Amino acid sequence: KNNYFEIDMTDCSRTRFASNIFPS
Secondary structure (H helix, E strand, C coil), X not given: CCHXXXXXXXXXXXXXXXXXXXXX
């Protein structure tokens, strides 16, 4: 389980940030 992604899913801003690192 990735804590990083769990936090991302909670915050829209973080999700967008993760999208930049891991483009889907």
